[in-house]
Amino acid sequence: VRTLPARQDIAREGERPDACCVVVDGWVCRYKLLEDGRRQIFSLHVPGDTPDLQSLHLPVLDHSVCAITPTIAGMIPHESLRETIRAFPELAELLWRDTLVDAGIFREWMLGIGRRSSEEHVAHLICELYAKLHAIGQASSLQFTLPITQIDLADIIGVSDVHANRIVQALRRTGLIVWEGRQVEIKDWAGLKRFGGFDQTYLHLRA
Amino acid sequence: VRTLPARQDIAREGERPDACCVVVDGWVCRYKLLEDGRRQIFSLHVPGDTPDLQSLHLPVLDHSVCAITPTIAGMIPHESLRETIRAFPELAELLWRDTLVDAGIFREWMLGIGRRSSEEHVAHLICELYAKLHAIGQASSLQFTLPITQIDLADIIGVSDVHANRIVQALRRTGLIVWEGRQVEIKDWAGLKRFGGFDQTYLHLRA
DNA sequence: CGCTCTCTTGATAGACTTCAATGTTAGTGG
């Protein structure tokens, strides 16, 4: 188990990890950088997620993993994981499925970055996070804690931080959400879903 | 085995396929649509690729698969695939790995859509396709056939078709590539890689 | 208290979309 302060990398692009991490507490993201510092975040992870399962089969990490909040991460050595899979072969299928859902979310995010307007994209993101948190019992009554800065948000939706701020303000003005500090409250779930074009099929949640 | 004309869907979002497809001949893409018709393409596939392996574990398809050129596709029933995996358990790991590389390419494309300039993005795409085709012996001497229209290109990089045309023209003017009709020739591989910020680590090619 | 990080605002420049029109090419049927 590793305890990390906010904004600290858990693993870096180019490394050859010998363990997968499980988020025990806190929020984690994965990102890539361009040479001049431009950053794209392509996933957010909450407790229970395994952000870098792929390192089990892809030796070199092609992206970085970073703690957004102070985080407790469980590190599972690849060797233990492989042993456990040998003992319980059904587990491999579950883990494989987990990485497939991960990829499904990537696809939806590509659609968001490439084809949704910035406002639709943020609305969609809020819907996605609420749906995920709700599914694991971490959110109810249409509100949740979203511990990312507007700079993080900008790097998620692929715009500048100044513009991200204006998008958030525009969304507030719609009245669909209240987003103050690190708290988000959805005022009109049906309206937000319609506005963001949200359909949770791609999350592949099971009953 | 199915034979498909160009522009025909092989599978559609929302379906529950009972087979995975292998591209035998032709080019295939995967995409998602928004309600108003905006389209995002998030992968291109060449012969030998298995574009929808994930359907083995995710029953409902969250995107569509489409033939770009006239295509021959091998359909492998999930049941046969599962049997084969039971007989040769090492196969599961290889297929899993394949889906992980797929996701790695998604990540790189997200970086491209979100953070690269359009010109860098197209240059990067050319590098990626050449690297992939070269790795499977489908391209040599820095040229290859790229059977996509500029409309497809626009839906890959997330811009309008008019703008995609202007980006291609700008790229031609750099002299790094010659792209006429369906033929692409890389005139300066090192220069194109530098311009597009291409580093093939994310393709996870093995010697 | 001073520092840093984040959020916010305004102004200006640049990137990109949209609309509209035209050129080009390949295929189709007479």
Next chain:
DNA sequence: CCACTAACATTGAAGTCTATCAAGAGAGCG
């Protein structure tokens, strides 16, 4: 062989979206 059509590529102009630069306000922290 030619007229006709459809798909694709290209161009220009106008307008919208987004980035960049610059500055200031507020909150948290040592």
